[in-house]
Amino acid sequence: MSDPTPGLNSQQLGAYFALMEVSSLLQYAVEEHLRADGDLSYVQFEILARLVDASEGRLRMTDLADGLVYSRSGLTYQVGLLDKRGLITRSPSPDDERSVIVSVTAAGRDLIARVLPGHVDRVRQLLIEPMTGEDLTALGAILGRVRDHMRANPPRSAKPRAARNRTT
Amino acid sequence: MSDPTPGLNSQQLGAYFALMEVSSLLQYAVEEHLRADGDLSYVQFEILARLVDASEGRLRMTDLADGLVYSRSGLTYQVGLLDKRGLITRSPSPDDERSVIVSVTAAGRDLIARVLPGHVDRVRQLLIEPMTGEDLTALGAILGRVRDHMRANPPRSAKPRAARNRTT
DNA sequence: TATTGTTATACTCTATAACTATA
DNA sequence: TATAGTTATAGAGTATAACAATA
Numbered sequence: 001m002s003d004p005t006p007g008l009n010s011q012q013l014g015a016y017f018a019l020m021e022v023s024s025l026l027q028y029a030v031e032e033h034l035r036a037d038g039d040l041s042y043v044q045f046e047i048l049a050r051l052v053d054a055s056e057g058r059l060r061m062t063d064l065a066d067g068l069v070y071s072r073s074g075l076t077y078q079v080g081l082l083d084k085r086g087l088i089t090r091s092p093s094p095d096d097e098r099s100v101i102v103s104v105t106a107a108g109r110d111l112i113a114r115v116l117p118g119h120v121d122r123v124r125q126l127l128i129e130p131m132t133g134e135d136l137t138a139l140g141a142i143l144g145r146v147r148d149h150m151r152a153n154p155p156r157s158a159k160p161r162a163a164r165n166r167t168t
Numbered sequence: 169m170s171d172p173t174p175g176l177n178s179q180q181l182g183a184y185f186a187l188m189e190v191s192s193l194l195q196y197a198v199e200e201h202l203r204a205d206g207d208l209s210y211v212q213f214e215i216l217a218r219l220v221d222a223s224e225g226r227l228r229m230t231d232l233a234d235g236l237v238y239s240r241s242g243l244t245y246q247v248g249l250l251d252k253r254g255l256i257t258r259s260p261s262p263d264d265e266r267s268v269i270v271s272v273t274a275a276g277r278d279l280i281a282r283v284l285p286g287h288v289d290r291v292r293q294l295l296i297e298p299m300t301g302e303d304l305t306a307l308g309a310i311l312g313r314v315r316d317h318m319r320a321n322p323p324r325s326a327k328p329r330a331a332r333n334r335t336t
Numbered sequence: 337t338a339t340t341g342t343t344a345t346a347c348t349c350t351a352t353a354a355c356t357a358t359a
Numbered sequence: 360t361a362t363a364g365t366t367a368t369a370g371a372g373t374a375t376a377a378c379a380a381t382a
Contacts (some may be wrong), residue, residue, distance in 0.1 A: 008288055012296050015304055018311035023191030025318045074373050076342055098340040098381045120175035128180050130317035135310045136183055142303045143186035149298035150193045242350050244365055266358045266363040
């Protein structure tokens with residue numbers, strides 16, 4: 001027997017919709033800025049930001065792929081674009097000849113440095129400004145817990161089997 | 169640690185990152201389910217859900233477009249797909265011959281009814297379950313305020329769709 | 337054999353601009 | 360002229376599968 005799955009109550013629905021709309025608007029605004037100011041997609045920004053953050057400014061492709069929600073081919077595509085623009089370089093790993101080490105270039109660091117202030121401005125203006133200090137603390141704590149829960153229950157493994165429903 | 173990102177403190181950054189990651193994972197999970205269970209993209213689901221919610225199950229294209237963050241051509245494309253599948257119909261408006269009325273069909277309602285339980289399950293499992301009742305109340309209230317703020321301050325410097333400036 | 341990464345390919349989605357028709 | 364919607368088109372992005380190289 002399947003569990004009874006009553007719909008969400010209005011409070012739960014409200015939180016869900018608010019989350020989706022807020023993140024959607026924020027994402028839209030942030031992507032618009034990154035594109036206009038640095039000709040970067042959000043994914044590309046994320047890749048560069050991770051590299052800038054990483055020790056010595058380099059990471060293996062696999063490490064990058066694990067952090068993002070992307071397929072490997074998609075990552076190769078995006079990294080290829082960054083490579084063409086001279087924002088990163090790729091080199092074989094000395095430890096493991098199969099691996100590729102991605103490194104930020106000075107140009108890549110410069111671009112992030114140039115784009116970051118405007119990025120932060122948008123985030124502050126849209127997300128931070130309307131919140132009180134208490135709101136901020138609460139939001140960070142709650143979403144932090146939710147994130148941990150989501151990481152522990154990855155949606156991908158929640159549906160390991162591609163068993164398609166037969167025509168009902 | 170030195171301040172890595174001038175402008176946002178670690179608490180603000182934490183809330184921002186948590187929001188982006190939570191919404192990203194939730195969006196991913198939900199889209200995966202809708203695709204697998206109903207062969208629907210999230211946009212298509214949103215369109216159908218709005219129509220089901222609307223009075224008499226119909227809305228004008230313009231009303232649909234206003235609710236979503238889409239270009240008109242993008243909406244036409246998606247509605248066209250739904251039309252091909254018999255989930256909606258399009259008819260000229262009696263009031264204004266320029267307008268097109270989009271109506272959900274019985275098949276469209278059936279599909280939403282079939283997909284909704286699984287959709288709700290995912291949302292509950294990922295987002296609702298890890299939160300206490302207090303969390304839920306707080307999250308809804310905070311994000312509701314943020315949403316209102318975002319709506320009031322649309323960062324659309326690059327999308328002057330509405331005729332706000334007539335001196336051009 | 338398993339893992340790392342690339343490539344070839346096909347497909348979905350989105351936006352811009354030109355277009356029709358109505359107001 | 361302005362608005363509602365469609366179409367043509369072009370481009371970005373993504374995933375899958377086949378592939379080569381290394382562990």
